[in-house]
Amino acid sequence: MPEPLPEPVPEPLSVPASEPVSGASAKPPPALLSPGGAVTVRLVKAGREKVRYDAEVRADDGARVLVTAPWSLPDVRDFGFVAFAPGDVFTEAYWRDRWYAVKEVRDARGVLKGWYCDVTRPVRTAPGELVSEDLDLDLWVSADGRDVRRLDEDEFAASGLEARDPRAARAARAALDELEALARAGRLPALLA
Numbered sequence: 283m284p285e286p287l288p289e290p291v292p293e294p295l296s297v298p299a300s301e302p303v304s305g306a307s308a309k310p311p312p313a314l315l316s317p318g319g320a321v322t323v324r325l326v327k328a329g330r331e332k333v334r335y336d337a338e339v340r341a342d343d344g345a346r347v348l349v350t351a352p353w354s355l356p357d358v359r360d361f362g363f364v365a366f367a368p369g370d371v372f373t374e375a376y377w378r379d380r381w382y383a384v385k386e387v388r389d390a391r392g393v394l395k396g397w398y399c400d401v402t403r404p405v406r407t408a409p410g411e412l413v414s415e416d417l418d419l420d421l422w423v424s425a426d427g428r429d430v431r432r433l434d435e436d437e438f439a440a441s442g443l444e445a446r447d448p449r450a451a452r453a454a455r456a457a458l459d460e461l462e463a464l465a466r467a468g469r470l471p472a473l474l475a
Contacts, residue, residue, distance in 0.1 A: 312378050313407045315342040320410065321349060323374070327416040328441070337374070337412075347376045347405060347412060348474065363422060363429060364395055375474050376405035376414055381457035383414055384473050394425040397470045401457045403450065417443065417454040423465040430465045432458060 315321055319339045325332045335354035339347070353370040369390030376383045383402050387395040401419035405412060418441050420433040444451040464470055 312344055313409055314344060315339040315347055315407055315410075315412065317341055322411050323349065323351065324411065324413045325416055326413060327418070332416065340373070342407075345377055345379050347378075347407065349374050349376075349412065361422075363431065364398075364424070366395075370395070373474055376402075376412060378404050378407075380404060381417070381453045382461055384461070384470055386471070386474050396425045396429075397421075397423040397465070399423070399461045399465075399470075401454045401461070417441075417450070419454055419458045421458060421461045421465060423470060427465070427468055430462060432462065 317339050321337050321339050322334060323337050324334050333354060335351055337349035337351035339349055341348040350371060350373050353366050353368055353372065355366075356368060358365050358367040364387070366387065367389070371388050371390075371392075373386040373388075374383060375385075381401060381404060383400045383405070385398045385400070387398060389395060399421040400414070401417045401421075403415040403417065405414050407413070418434050418438040422429065422431050422433060424430075438454065443454065464473070
């Protein structure tokens with residue numbers, strides 16, 4: 283069993299540079315993942331693992347990790363505005379210095395369905411493992427860019443994060459705003475290039 287990952291000391295992109303980062307100078311370098319190698323992606327929420335799946339590392343530059351993985355469930359999950367199904371392929375970008383992940387979704391034929399974006403704490407990595415902590419807020423963007431919808435704001439409000447960790451709650455809201463602005467400007471594909 284791998285050793286527990288250290289808790290990150292991340293700063294959201296929207297925090298002014300003048301705000302100090304405690305312990306930033308003592309932060310160890312990230313565990314880089316090898317392109318072409320296998321990685322286990324663990325998505326956690328409120329301290330519990332939601333899902334775990336295998337992926338292939340496409341790139342890791344020390345800030346952004348790019349992986350590709352098939353839809354991890356055996357069944358179709360229909361959200362009404364999009365359905366994820368066996369055969370779908372996800373190209374997923376995670377950042378060590380941003381409070382979100384962007385996932386491009388294509389069907390089994392390679393046709394783009396759109397982008398599913400998760401608001402998360404900055405990703406943590408260890409050899410062969412990537413851990414992303416979901417903070418409830420999400421954004422869906424259709425392939426043509428016309429449908430940009432904020433999701434799960436009610437779950438976020440009910441999560442208690444604003445009372446428990448106001449700084450993280452502010453970073454999460456800022457990340458959702460940033461994702462929406464990137465989506466409306468047509469800039470999500472560049473994040474996965």
